[in-house]
Amino acid sequence: MKQYDHPLAQDMQLSCLLYALSDPFRLTVVRKLAACQPQPCAPLQDGRPKSSVSHHFAVLRKAGLIRTEVVGVTHMNSLREQELESRFPGLLAAILAAASVEDVPV
Amino acid sequence: MKQYDHPLAQDMQLSCLLYALSDPFRLTVVRKLAACQPQPCAPLQDGRPKSSVSHHFAVLRKAGLIRTEVVGVTHMNSLREQELESRFPGLLAAILAAASVEDVPV
DNA sequence: CTGTTAGTTCGATTATAGTCGAACTAACGG
DNA sequence: CCGTTAGTTCGACTATAATCGAACTAACAG
Incomplete structure (x- = not known):
């Protein structure tokens, strides 16, 4: 079972x-x-080809934003909230808040 | 006297x-x-050629992070702190705090 | 074993950014 | 007017990143 860095x-x-x-x-x-x-x-693909999506997930993983765990056939992604908080307190919350201030809804 | 957008x-x-x-x-x-x-x-040049520095300042200006005012021969730069705060409350502070958490000193 | 699903990897192409020297410009001092 | 200073603009080159199809892989279902 393949895992990720x-x-x-x-x-x-x-x-x-x-x-x-x-x-x-x-x-x-x-x-x-x-x-x-x-x-x-x-x-989360939003109509993009799988290879592009995979690339973006890899960028998020390498930055430390998400953790990907292989669970059977699917790869489950979660935010590394606590670890991000311990490294850069308040940063993720501030960016998410800023994103929700922008007109675009989730 | 040239001004900036x-x-x-x-x-x-x-x-x-x-x-x-x-x-x-x-x-x-x-x-x-x-x-x-x-x-x-x-x-703030840090040894780079003027053209590179000018490019980076232009990126910061276009993003809205800094304001550049022509004062005589020099171009004075300041952070648009209040405007940034009104647009994205807490964002700049969180990023600056994160930057100071990273090992590199200013 | 076969087929399916979910996602990765590869390789090529294109687009975007950074870097730098050289020429340019606006404001000032003398 | 001339020289200097501070920074911009231009153009070429290079480096990095996004995009996508196609081939691949691991896990499961039957």
């Missing part, structure tokens, strides 16, 4: 987090996960 | 802000401005 909280880099979240599609994924987790990739 | 607070986009701040050089500029403003570009 997830950086340690202490190795998360602010620039990588901000970069990962600066893409509207990836930010939307994070918002949806914040609202409902864990979730597999499929319902 | 600065987006209105209501037109600032989260993805542009995060993108602008995801570059370590630009984040450093913002941190230095937060510590001491207004400042001209020159002391």
